[in-house]
Every structure is written in structure tokens, then in C-alpha cells.
Amino acid sequence: MPQFERILPLDMNMVWSGLRVFIWGLYMKLVIADNIAPVANQVFAGHSDGSAGAAMAGLLAFTFQIYCDFAGYSNMARGVARMLGFDLMVNFNLPYFSRTPSEFWQRWHISLSQWLRDYLYIPLGGNRAGVSKTYRNLMLTMLLGGLWHGAAWTFVVWGAIHGGILVIFRFFKIDDVAKDAPNGPKGWVINIGLWAATMLLVVLAWAFFRAQNLGEATRVLQQAVGGLDGYSWATFGPVISFIFPLVLVEAWQRWKKNIEFLNAGPFIVRYTTTMATLLAIIALSASQAQPFIYFNF
């Protein structure tokens, strides 16, 4: 890493900026991920009320739990590194705003995605060896990407789903539709439709990532699509109340094209947003801290 070769004087601007990135990561982990984890745990352990709404709330909870757990961890690492004078890459770039699976993988766990692209997908031939081999390479890359998380059929299925939807989106040239979406209302409809379809697939795939075995994943998915019961604020409130502020912040980040929410604006704005985040961490952190999910991998 070339940054190690130069001795860096302590730069207070870097320290404050890094501290704010760290605080945002801490918020994602302690306030969001750890507070919604019990909702997902209950559903996957089979302790929910058995309704479709409860299963969807559990899937939604895990969708944001794993994101906030891992992106929070990454932000904390980036923040500490910056305080010491090192700039680390952004590892999560608003992945849940993706309109296609390929965009999702450009925004999710970017360090792993890039590694898989550079050391697996491209050496396999990438998209230069014909259409069918491109599909094969996508499937192989995602299957191995799934297996990277652990030797379990659930990860294989999770990788296969992502490989499959990458292939389908490529086959039907949906990526091109997203790229060529016009401005204006028609473009909005296209973008929202693509985003909804991508997110639905991503959320359903998380069932296999989270479950202990294929049977558990199947049970939760069957429960989720098995009716329209259980859709109430009592079921979704504990999840939505924690993810809503994050969605607002990320919408702002996407609008402003600025990933560093707490480092934006003049001093008084930065001070206020940082203070609010710190107060939220102190006041709303889950009483039972959960270990980082990615410590398993």
C-alpha cells in the first residue's frame, strides 16, 4: 500500500473527518443493525406469529441488518484509518438504491466485488468470449462468491440466485434499459420499476444467506409469500422506525452525490448532525449488542 511509504503528520482535519465517518459507522451498527436483528432472529428461528407480514418484516430486517452491520463496520474501519492519515476505499456505495443486479454488485461489498471481477471473472474470459461463456462466467463468479462466505448449500443457492438474476438481466438487456432511461416521468417510472424488481430479488435472496439451512430459508420464503396477513404497524414498526432515518440520509446522499453525510456542510451543520448521531447512539443503542456478522466469514 503506497500510503504506508510516506510518514504523515497528524492532520486535524483528517482526524475530525475520520471521526465523523467512524461515528456514522457506529450508528449504523449499534442503532440500526443491532436493534432490528431480533426481528430477523425471531422469524428465522420460527418464533414469529407465522404470518406473511411477520416473515416479510423479518426479511426486511435482515436486509438492513446485514447492510448496516457490514457497511457500519467498513465505515468504522475507514474512519479510524482516516484519523491515522490513510484513505481507504468506500466499500458500500448506497447499494439499496441499485436499479439492476449488476449495479448492486458495483455498490455492495465493493472490495470483494472488485476482487472477484479482477481475479475470477476477467481471467475466466469475462464478457469477451461470447454470450454463452459470459453467462457461464457470471454464474461461476457468483457461485464462488457465495462459497467464499462458507461451505454451505445456503451460500451456494444465494450465489446462484445472484448469478441467475445477473444473467437474466443481461439476457433481456435490462441493464441497457436502466442506462438509457430517459429523464422525466417516464424515466422515473422505469427507474422505480427496475429498482423495485432488483430489491425484491435481493431481499428474497437474503433468506438463503441468513438461514441455517435450505429448509429454514424455504420455510421463511413460503411464509412470506403465503398470504397477506400480518401486515401491520405492530409488525413492521420496530423495523421501519430504525431504517427510516437511514433511508432519508441515503436519499440525501444519493441526491447530493456525497457519501459522507456527517462531513457535509458548514461547521454548524456538521456539528449538529454529528451531535444528533452521537445522541442517537447513546440513547438508542440496542441493549444487547450483536457480534459483527462478517466476523463469521
Next chain:
Amino acid sequence: MSSVSQETASPAASDRPLAARLALGALKVVGLVVYTLLFAELFIRLVVHQPILPRYVTDTPWGVRGNIPNARFWQRTSEVTAAFHYNSQGMRDDRVFPLAKPAGVCRVALFGDSYFAGFELKYPDTYAHRLEEALRQRGYKVEVLNFAVSGFGTAEHNRTYEGFARKFSPDLVLYEWHLTDFDDNVRSGLYRLKDGQLQPGGATFLPSISVQNKLMKSSAYRFLADNSQLYNFLRENLARYAKRALKVVNAKAAGDEEGGGAGNLGAAVYAKASPYAVSLSQALLDQAKASAARDGAGFYVMEIPRPVSRTQFEPSITQMSPQFLGTLNLIQPTPQLTAAGRPDRKLYLEHGAQHLSPDGVGVILAASLDRIASDPRLQRCHGDPS
């Protein structure tokens, strides 16, 4: 904050005299502090809804905390606003009780923590008041004296009984039991177990009372304690950690390697107490029973179970041995609460510190009234229903 000053300093700032620059800097710092406090107060009010449950406690000659005599204050949560008044004897009552028991009147002395003290409840809704009303309606000439103090455990009840309450010659003594008592009994260090025998420990247990006594002289502090959600939020959280640390220290000093058992940080409070904490609590209840018997008073223990949900309630006294519990006049209202619990019925308040609701008090009153009313010691005070 150097980056702050770097960013906000204007080029002309260095031309100003030193005194002016210092004054401006001080003004900025003060402004920032005021802004921080106001913002934090607003944040806690909007996001956390911190209940304001001031305690108003001070030291007493018998070495433990007592309610501040003649104190008047309010408790506020999003569910209830309750006025508090302690009489000159530190009881939550408008009456002052003479030491000498009036002729033909029986006395019931209540000992407990914030549940019996009626936290988050208006006075007419408190268990003490309703018990007296109910007994009077049944024809008993009775006074219920409420010696409850928030945060108390059995050890502190025992000190209060010996040092103060027994002077009022109660006919019945009713101890509240709550799961926090395991912790409280270890934490206070007032008694310890040595070779299975109860030994006196510290002469006093007055945590942070000297500081609080000084602070309570300040009207600004009282205003903060009574009105600031930020202050109450910080105090509650700091107190939680301090209590946990104190319990572990006192448990280790008493030779309990488990540190009293699971602490009261978050949900861990509901885990099991250590065998030492259980044995100590049994010994303290035994001591209380013996003291009451020595004075010719009946002795009852009533558990306030922990609400798991609106329909599930969990006892903790059952961690003690069944043989020991068989020696107590134990009032265990868990079955009545479970029978009364419904998803649309709040037996415990949910936006404060999970104290009993007026409805919940009604259930425990119904669970205890017959037992208390039928005690032979009260029959001499039975006349026509009033």
C-alpha cells in the same frame, strides 16, 4: 476543536486585540455549549421521550436513604403526570402519623421500592392508598403507613423497620419483593453472609446522597431534575452503570465470585441471581420475619412480577428455595396478573420505568386483600364498614 477555529477565523481576526479575541473565543465556546445543551434536550424530548421520575431522597438517622420530608414534586411520562407529596415523616401521604397508635386502629406498614412508593401513579391510585380504602370499606379501622423508598431492597427495608418504622407499632408488615432486590441486597453491603450466617456489613448505605443533598439546595438543580429530560436521561444511564459497578464491588468483597449474578445492564437484569445473592436475600427476609414476630406483628411478602409482555408475567422470588418460601406468608399475584392480562390491557405502564398501572394495582390489590384482611391481628380493629 482546532479545525473549528481554523475554519471560522476570519483574516481580520488576527488584527483584533488579544483581549477581544479571547472574549470572542469565550463567547463562541459558551454559545456552542448552550446550543449543544438545548439541542440535546430537544433531541431527547423528540426522540427518546425520557420519563422524568425524580426521587427526592436524602439521608436518615438509620443509615439508609429516606424520602425528603415535605417534598413536593411531579413525575411526568408520556402516559401520566403525577403529583408527589411526602409528609414530614417522608411517607407519601398528606397525613402525619403519631408514633402512638390510636385506640382501636390497626396499622399496616408497607416496605418496598418505587412500586409501593407509587411511582408513575397519582396518589389515589397507589397500592398503599387503595389498600387502606379497601380495608376500611370492609369495616377495618386501619392506617396504612408507606415506608417505601425508590431503589430499596430488603436490606434497606430491614434497617428502616428497625430504625424507624417499628416505633409506629404496626400490626402487619408487608414487604414488597421485586427481582431487583437480589441486586439491591448485594449492592448495599449493609449485611453479608459469612458461613451461612447473616452478619452486619456497612453502617450506612447512602449512595451519592451527600452530593445530592448539596445539589438539592439549588433551585436551578431542582428545576433541572424536575423538568429536563436530558438531565434525567444522563442521570438514569450513569446511575445504572454506577449501580452495576457497586454491586460487583460489594459482591466480591463478600466473597461472591459471581459478582452477585447477572447485572442490571439492559436485559441482563432478568437473568439469574448468584447463589450468594439468593442466600443473602433469604437470610434478610428471615431476619425481617423474626423482627416482625418479636414485635408481635404479622409478616407478609408480596412479589411484583416482571412483565414479559402484556399477557406474560415472570416471578423472580421463585429463585429462592421452595422450602424457604414455604415459611413465608407469600402473596404471589402472578396468576392473577396472567389471568387479567390481555393484549389491549396495560397492567404495567410502558413509557416510563414499567411501573404498575392503576389497572395493575387493582389486580395486585385483589390478589392480596383477602389474605391481609383475614389476618387475625387485624380482627380487633374490625367494626362496621365505613
